Amino acid sequence: MALVISTVNMKGGVGKTTLTVNLATCLAKNHGKRVLVLDLDAQISATLSLMSPHEFAQTRKKRRTLSYLLDNIIQPNPYSKLDIHDIIQPYICGIEGLDLLPGDLELYDEYIVSETLHKQAAMVDNPDFETVWNHFERVLIQKILEPVLEHYHFVIMDCAPGYNLLTRSGLSASNYYLLPARPEPLSVVGMQLLERRIAKLKESHQTNQPLNLNLLGVVFISSGGGLLSRYYNRVMRRVQTDFAPEKLFKTSIPMDVNVAKAVDNFMPVVTSMPNSSGSKAFIKLAEEFLSKLSAS
Secondary structure, eight states: OOEEEEEOOSSSSSSHHHHHHHHHHHHHHHHOOOEEEEEOOTTOHHHHTTSOHHHHHHHHHTTOSHHHHHHHHHSOOTTOOOOHHHHOBOSGGGOTTEEEEOOOSSOOOHHHHHHHHHHHHHTSSSOOHHHHHHHHHHHHHHHHHGGGGGGOSEEEEEOOSSOOHHHHHHHHTOSEEEEEEOSSHHHHHHHHHHHHHHHHHHHHTSSSSOOOOEEEEEEEBOOTTGGGSTTHHHHHHHHHHHSOGGGBOSOOBOOOHHHHHHHHTTSOHHHHSTTSHHHHHHHHHHHHHHHHHHHO
16 A cells, blocks of 8 residues: 655745655656655646646646546546546656646635535534534545555655645645755744644544654755855754754755756656756655655
8 A cells, every 4th residue: 555645835935846746756766666646736836847738738628637536526426437547647757657646727616615515514413514524624635545545655745835625635645744845934934834733633633533644754955045044054953943853854955957947848857857966866865765764
């Protein structure tokens, strides 16, 4: 059975997508792992890091995106013709073992979700909308992934910034989460907010089936100024206060223009520019990732 891992931070622009697609690619390409990338962000950055806009447009026209699967759970359709096996894009970027479940620009309708859950709550003797919501949140992504978990070593999910329904459901379905961060004060705020939200998420599911969700580690990804920033030492002192040493990856990802160039080519940097500093760092990070898992 696959280990399910969410890449998440409350703040945007911290490198979630870059981490997700390059880690997944390294695991498949260099370590022979079967990896599924699941794009839970309506900005579809992970999807467009692994396929061109033209390919995505054709895929979306055929309704072969996450949106189709979400619709069938929110409003089950007995005449539905596609399942998750039809929607997963295999052998992505020509890499054996690397698959993609494409995201969508419009993932679900919040009004329809609320209406459906209110109807479910009204059908029981003692209506309790919170209980119905928590159950739906717990099983939404879990139900989508169940049919394919035995086919992969890892499912890595690129979560949206903030804390929407799909992020919460993705975390609820995960064994671990990765926390990418910039060595900047505002990024630390996002980390602190996320930790508080995850504590509340675990608390809300404690009475029924407790979440088996743990932080695998914080990964620092440099931005302008990077590790030489005047804020760096102050930020790192705060992070070292908040997190145990084993929860901090030793490998950090340097600022590398080739990472941005790779996105323009709709490919991970580890395949398009394997000799770049960013690529070498991701290769080393994948090794540390596997080492952390074997030690946990």
